[in-house]
Amino acid sequence: xxxxxxxxxxxxxxxxxxxxxxxxxxxxxxxxxxxxxxxxxxxxxxxxxxxxxxxxxxxxxxxxxxxxxxxxxxxxxxxxxxxxxxxxxxxxxxxxxxxxxxxxxxxxxxxxxxxxxxxxxxxxx
Amino acid sequence: xxxxxxxxxxxxxxxxxxxxxxxxxxxxxxxxxxxxxxxxxxxxxxxxxxxxxxxxxxxxxxxxxxxxxxxxxxxxxxxxxxxxxxxxxxxxxxxxxxxxxxxxxxxxxxxxxxxxxxxxxxxxxxxxxxxxxxxxxxxxxxxxxxxxxxxxxxxxxxxxxxxxxxxxxxxxxxxxxxxxxxxxxxxxxxxxxxxxxxxxxxxxxxxxxxxxxxxxxxxxxxxxxxxxxxxxxxxxxxxxxxxxxxxxxxxxxxxxxxxxxxxxxxxxxxxxxxxxxxxxxxxxxxxxxxxxxxxxxxxxxxxxxxxxxxxxxxxxxxxxxxxxxxxxxxxxxxxxxxxxxxxxxxxxxxxxxxxxxxxxxxxxxxxxxxxxxxxxxxxxxxxxxxxxxxxxxxxxxxxxxxxxxxxxxxxxxxxxxxxxxxxxxxxxxxxxxxxxxxxxxxxxxxxxxxxxxxxxxxxxxxxxxxxxxxxxxxxxxxxxxxxxxxxxxxxxxxxxxxxxxxxxxx
Numbered sequence: 019x020x021x022x023x024x025x026x027x028x029x030x031x032x033x034x035x036x037x038x039x040x041x042x043x044x045x046x047x048x049x050x051x052x053x054x055x056x057x058x059x060x061x062x063x064x065x066x067x068x069x070x071x072x073x074x075x076x077x078x079x080x081x082x083x084x085x086x087x088x089x090x091x092x093x094x095x096x097x098x099x100x101x102x103x104x105x106x107x108x109x110x111x112x113x114x115x116x117x118x119x120x121x122x123x124x125x126x127x128x129x130x131x132x133x134x135x136x137x138x139x140x141x142x143x
Numbered sequence: 144x145x146x147x148x149x150x151x152x153x154x155x156x157x158x159x160x161x162x163x164x165x166x167x168x169x170x171x172x173x174x175x176x177x178x179x180x181x182x183x184x185x186x187x188x189x190x191x192x193x194x195x196x197x198x199x200x201x202x203x204x205x206x207x208x209x210x211x212x213x214x215x216x217x218x219x220x221x222x223x224x225x226x227x228x229x230x231x232x233x234x235x236x237x238x239x240x241x242x243x244x245x246x247x248x249x250x251x252x253x254x255x256x257x258x259x260x261x262x263x264x265x266x267x268x269x270x271x272x273x274x275x276x277x278x279x280x281x282x283x284x285x286x287x288x289x290x291x292x293x294x295x296x297x298x299x300x301x302x303x304x305x306x307x308x309x310x311x312x313x314x315x316x317x318x319x320x321x322x323x324x325x326x327x328x329x330x331x332x333x334x335x336x337x338x339x340x341x342x343x344x345x346x347x348x349x350x351x352x353x354x355x356x357x358x359x360x361x362x363x364x365x366x367x368x369x370x371x372x373x374x375x376x377x378x379x380x381x382x383x384x385x386x387x388x389x390x391x392x393x394x395x396x397x398x399x400x401x402x403x404x405x406x407x408x409x410x411x412x413x414x415x416x417x418x419x420x421x422x423x424x425x426x427x428x429x430x431x432x433x434x435x436x437x438x439x440x441x442x443x444x445x446x447x448x449x450x451x452x453x454x455x456x457x458x459x460x461x462x463x464x465x466x467x468x469x470x471x472x473x474x475x476x477x478x479x480x481x482x483x484x485x486x487x488x489x490x491x492x493x494x495x496x497x498x499x500x501x502x503x504x505x506x507x508x509x510x511x512x513x514x515x516x517x518x519x520x521x522x523x524x525x526x527x528x529x530x531x532x533x534x535x536x537x538x539x540x541x542x543x544x545x546x547x548x549x550x551x552x553x554x555x556x557x558x559x560x561x562x563x564x565x566x567x568x569x570x571x572x573x574x575x576x577x578x579x580x581x582x583x584x585x586x587x588x589x590x591x592x593x594x595x596x597x598x599x600x601x602x603x604x605x606x607x608x609x610x611x612x613x614x615x616x617x618x619x620x621x622x623x624x625x626x627x628x629x630x631x632x633x634x635x636x637x638x639x640x641x642x643x644x645x646x647x648x649x
Contacts, residue, residue, distance in 0.1 A: 059386035060407070060570070060616075066494060066544055069386045076386070077393045096385070098570050098616070102543040115490035116334055119387035120368045130490065135501060135540075 031086025033093040035110040042112050042125035043089050058095040068133045069121040109134045146243045146477040156244045161192035165344040167207030168353025174199040181338045184250035184485040185476050187524040193337045196361035198369035204357035205375045208300040208327040211354025216297040216325040220275050227272035229350040235265045237346045245311050245339040246476045250485040251439050253477050264315040270607035274625040275323035288642035295632040297325030298377035302370040306382040307333035307487050308442040314340050317380045320627035329357045331367050335487050403620030407545050408573030411566040412447035415579040419456045429578045432602045433464045437530045441549040445574035451565055454555040471530050474518050485525040492526040495548030507535035537565045567593050572614030576602045
C-alpha cells in the first residue's frame with residue numbers, strides 16, 4: 019500500500035491517487051498537452067475499471083457525479099453506480115496490463131488505471 | 144482427452160510467428176509495422192504476435208468494405224445465404240481446431256468451446272442464412288390506387304466491436320446478421336483475444352467475397368475509437384462495459400447513426416423450495432444451474448452471479464451445491480476433463496481478488512474458495528481463481544457489482560415478492576434464472592423480473608432464435624434473433640399511385 023495524496027479540493031473530494039497514479043497523470047498531461055478525465059465504469063468485461071480520456075472526450079451528463087479532481091483532471095462516476103457502491107472514497111492507482119475499452123493507458127502502454135475502495139482497508143490488496 | 148497447445152508438436156492448430164490484419168480478402172501488415180504479443184492466460188506465455196494497428200489501418204479496412212458494399216448489397220438473398228452456409232460448413236469442418244485455438248487464447252475450457260461456442264457459431268450462420276432467404280417485405284394497400292411497398296435495404300458498412308469472453312461466438316452474433324442483411328463489416332476484436340478471430344478468418348477467407356469482412360486488431364483507445372467515430376460507418380455494434388457503451392452512443396449520436404450496445408449484468412438465479420420436493424433429475428439440474436456461475440470462468444455478461452435461495456431449503460440445497468463446486472476440476476484448459484480454466488488476464492485476476500477482499504470486509508461469509516488457485520507445473524503462472532461462494536446481503540457491493548469471475552454471491556428470500564424485490568434491486572437487467580416445479584409461479588416471476596432474458600428451469604443456453612439483450616443499464620437492442628435483420632437494415636418505402644387523376648390542389 020502506497021502513500022496517498024489527497025485531491026486538490028480538500029473537504030469535498032472523494033477521490034485520491036497513489037504516487038504512481040499521479041506520475042501517470044503527469045506523463046499523460048505532458049504527452050497530450052492538457053488534462054485528462056476519468057470516468058468510473060461498471061459491468062461486463064472491463065467493468066469497475068476507471069476509463070481515462072482526454073478531458074472533454076466523454077460527454078458528462080446530469081447523472082454523473084464529480085468525485086473531485088486530481089491535478090486538474092476531473093473524476094466522474096454515474097450517480098446510480100455511486101449509490102450502489104455506497105458513495106465511498108476511491109483511490110486511483112495503476113496496475114499492470116493494457117487498458118480496456120477506449121481508455122488511454124496509464125502513462126505506459128502496458129499499464130492501466132484501477133480504482134480501489136478506501137472505505138475498508140481490505141479492499142486495497 | 145488432452146490437446147497439444149497450439150503450435151506445439153502434433154497440435155491440430157498451426158501458429159504463424161505473426162498475424163496481420165485481414166483487409167479486402169488479404170492479409171495486410173499494419174501501416175506502422177507494430178505488433179504485440181498475444182498471450183495465453185493458462186501459462187502467461189506468448190502464443191504469437193498480432194498487429195498493433197493504428198487509425199490508418201481502420202481507414203484501409205473501411206476502403207475495402209466500401210469497395211465491396213455495392214456488389215454484396217445487391218447480391219440475391221439466395222447468394223448471400225449460400226455464403227453464410229459455406230462459412231458455417233467451413234467452421235464445422237474445422238470445429239475442433241477452432242475450439243482448441245479459442246480455448247488456449249481465452250483460457251475457457253475446451254470442453255465448453257467444443258460443446259457450446261463453436262457449434263453455436265456454426266448454427267448462428269445457418270440460422271441467419273435461413274432468415275435472409277425467407278425474409279419478405281410488406282405491402283400495404285392504402286386504398287385501391289395507392290400502395291405502400293416496403294423493402295429492406297442494407298445499411299452499407301458497419302463497425303463491430305467484439306468482447307474477449309466469447310471471441311468467436313460474439314463475432315458470429317454480430318457478423319451473421321450484418322452479412323445476412325447485405326452489409327459489409329469492419330470488426331475490431333478485443334485486445335486480449337484477437338488471434339482466434341484471425342484463425343477464423345483463415346478458415347473462411349476463400350468463401351467470403353473480398354472486403355465483405357475485415358478484421359483490424361490493436362488498441363481500443365486508438366482503433367476502436369477510430370472505427371466508432373468514423374463518418375464512414377452506418378452503424379456501430381458493441382459489447383462491453385457501461386462507459387464505453389455510453390461513448391459508443393455518444394459517437395453514434397454525433398454521426399446520427401444507430402448503435403447496439405450490450406453492457407453486462409448482475410443476474411439473479413432464483414431457486415424456490417419446490418426444487419427440493421423430489422430427489423430426481425430436476426433437482427440435479429437445478430444444482431447444476433446454480434454451479435453454472437462458474438461457466439466460462441464467470442466471464443459472462445449473464446453470469447448467474449447472484450443466487451437467491453428460498454430460506455427453508457437453503458441449508459440442504461446449498462450443501463448439495465457446495466459439494467458440486469468442491470468437485471470442479473481446474474487446470475489445463477486443453478484437457479477435456481477441465482471445468483474451470485484461467486481468467487483471461489492478470490488484470491482480471493487482480494480485480495476478482497480485490498472484490499473478494501471487499502466482500503470479506505463487508506461481512507460476507509466465504510463458503511468456499513476465496514483466493515487465487517495454484518496449479519502445479521506448466522500452469523503455475525496461469526491466472527487461476529478458485530470457484531468461490533460468498534454469503535451475504537443484496538446491498539453489499541459484491542451483490543451489486545459485476546465481478547466477471549467465478550464468484551457467486553448467495554442470499555435467501557422468504558416468498559415470491561421478496562424474491563422479486565431482491566432480483567430487481569440491481570442496476571442491470573440482462574439475464575435471470577427461475578427454478579421451480581410450479582409453472583404458474585415460473586411464468587409470473589419471469590414476467591415481473593426486469594431483464595431481457597429469463598431462463599426458466601435452465602440457464603446459459605444461447606440458441607439462435609431466442610432474442611438476447613438488456614433492460615435497464617444492460618444495454619439497448621437485441622441480438623441472436625431474426626429481428627436483427629431490422630437492426631442491420633434501412634426500410635425503403637415506395638409509395639406508388641396507380642391513379643391517373645390529379646390531386647386537384649393546384
